[in-house]
Amino acid sequence: MKAVLKTIAYLSLILLVSFSASAKDEAKGEKGDPVNTSEEINDYILHHVKDSHDFHLFDYFSDGEKHAVGFPLPVMLWGENGFSAFMSSAFHHDDEGTVVVEKGGSNFVKYHGKIYELNANATTVSFDEEKHPTNASAPFDLSITKSVFGIILIGLLMLLWFGGLARQYKKKAVPTGFGRILEPLVLYVRDEIAKPNIGPKYRKFTGYLMTVFFFIWILNLMGLTPFGFNVTGQLAVTAALALITLVVYLFSSNRHFWSHQLWMPGVPYILRPLLAVIELAGTLIIKPFSLMVRLFANITAGHIVVMSLIAIGMTMQDQMSVVGSTILSFLLSLFITLIEVLVAFLQAYIFTMLSALFIGMAVEEPEHH
Amino acid sequence: MEQLLDNFSLDLFVKQTILFLVLIFLMVKFAWKPILNALNDREEGIKDALDAAENAKLEMQNLQADNNKLLQEARAERETMMKDAREIKAKMIADAKEEAQAEANKTIANAQATIISEKKAAIADIKAQVANLSVEIAEKVVKQELSNKDKQLDLVATMLNDAKLN
Secondary structure (H helix, E strand, C coil): CHHHHHHHHHHHHHHHHHHHHHHCHHHCCCCCCCCCCHHHHHHHHHHHHCCCCEEEEEEEEECCEEEEEEEECEEEEEECCEEEEEEHHHHCCCCECCCCEEECCEEEEEECCEEEEECCCCCCCCECCCCCECCEECCEECCCCHHHHHHHHHHHHHHHHHHHHHHHHHHCCCCCCCHHHHHHHHHHHHHHHHHHHHCCCHHHHHHHHHHHHHHHHHHHHHHHCCCCCCCCCCHHHHHHHHHHHHHHHHHHCCHHHHHHHHCCCCCCHHHHHHHHHHHHHHHHHHHHHHHHHHHHHHHHHHHHHHHHHHHHHHHCHHHHHHHHHHHHHHHHHHHHHHHHHHHHHHHHHHHHHHHHHHHHHHHCCCCCC | CHHHHHHCCHHHHHHHHHHHHHHHHHHHHHHHHHHHHHHHHHHHHHHHHHHHHHHHHHHHHHHHHHHHHHHHHHHHHHHHHHHHHHHHHHHHHHHHHHHHHHHHHHHHHHHHHHHHHHHHHHHHHHHHHHHHHHHHHHHHHHHHHCCCHHHHHHHHHHHHHHHHHC
C-alpha cells in the first residue's frame, strides 16, 4: 500500500516536472528554470542525498520565478559569540553563500548545505579553489536539520507505537489494533535475530537491537516516501549506529573473547601475534566500518538510482517523446522502488543481525569439552 | 574517499549519537522492557497451561486405568464369591442329603430292631398262650377223657379249631 501511494506520488512528480519542462523548453539550462538538464539533475540528486537545513518538498514556477514549497527548520549554532538560533527561512533558500544572516553579533552564510560564520571584519564570504571558505569558520551546528527532524520524528513515532503496545499488555495478554502488527515484528527481532545470534544472554541486548532495527527500517521506508528523508543514507548517522554497536560489544565482551582475540588457541605460536593483529583490526575497525558503509551505501545508492530513473522522464524526452520517456521512467522507477522496499527491510535486518552476531561473539561462553 | 569524508558531518554524528542513545534509553524503559516482560509472561503462561493440560490428561488416564482395574477386581471378586456360594450350596445340599440318608437308615434300623423285638415278644407271647391253651386243653381233655372217650376227641378237635382261629 505504501509503495503504491509512493509510486503515485512519484508519478505525479514526474508528470509535474516533465510538463513544466516541456512548457519551458526554450529556457533550458538557465538559472531559475525547472531542473531539466543533466547537470542540474545531477546537482539536484546530490543535493537531495545530503542533509539540509530546511524541509524542501517541491518547486513550482510562475512568471519565470522559482517558488520553493517546504517549511523552515530551526537553526541552532554555537559559534564565536556563543549560542544563536533562528529559522532556516532567514537564508531564503540560498545555498551559495550570498545571503548573510546577522544574529547575535555574528554573520552566517550557508554554502552547499553547511553554515559558516564570517570572520569579524568580513561582510561576504570568499572561497579558495577547492571551494572552502577562506574568511569564515564553521560553528558547531546543533540545528534541527532535515535528518535530525527525521530522527526525532521517528523516535517519537516509535515511542508512540511501541509505548502504546507496552500499555496494551497491562490490560490484556493479546494486543488489538495496530499492536497486532507490531507484536509479530517484535517477536521476529527477538526470536530470529537476538536469540539465535546471541544465545542465552540475549535478553540484555534485545532492547538495543530492537531500537536499531525499527529505527533503521522505519527511516529506510520514510526515505522512500516523496518527503525526501535520507537519514540512513547519511554517513554520520550510520557511523553513529556502527559506533554504538562497537561500544556495546566491546563493553559486553568477556575473557574468553579476548583470549581468542589476542592469543588464538590451536594455531602455531609463531602465527598468534599476526592473528591477534588481524583479529583486533577486524573487531575494532573492519566490523564497525563495514556496518557503517553497508547501510550508507545501500540506502544512498537506492535514492540515487530511484531519482535517476525518475530523471529519465526529463533527459530522454528528445529521444523518446514526453509520453514515451515518462512511461519508461515510471515503469523503471516503479520496479526499482519495489526493490527498495525490500532493501529497506533487508538493510535493517542485516545491520541488526550483524550487530547481534558481533555481540554474540563477544559474550560467548567457552565450550566445555 | 574524499567526497565520502566531505559528506561526513561531525555535527550530525554528535546529534545522532545523543538522540539515538536517548531513544534507546526511552524505548527500553517505556516499550521494550514492558513488552518483553509481557511476552515472556504470556509465553510462560501458555507453557504452564499446556503442561497443566498434559498433566490433567495423564491423571485422567491414570484414573481411568485405576477405575478399570477396580472394576475388574470387583468383577473377579464377584466371580469368586458366586463360585464359593455355589460350592457351599452344593456342599450343604450334599451334606443334608447324606445326613437325611443316615437318619433314615438309622430310623429304618431302629424300626427293624423294634419289629424284630416285637415279633420276638409276640412269638413268646403266642408261645405262652399256646402253652396255656395247651395246658387248658390238656386239662379239659383230661377231664372229659375221664367221662367220655368220644366227647373227649370232639373236644380236642373243637379246641384245635379254636386255637387255629386265634
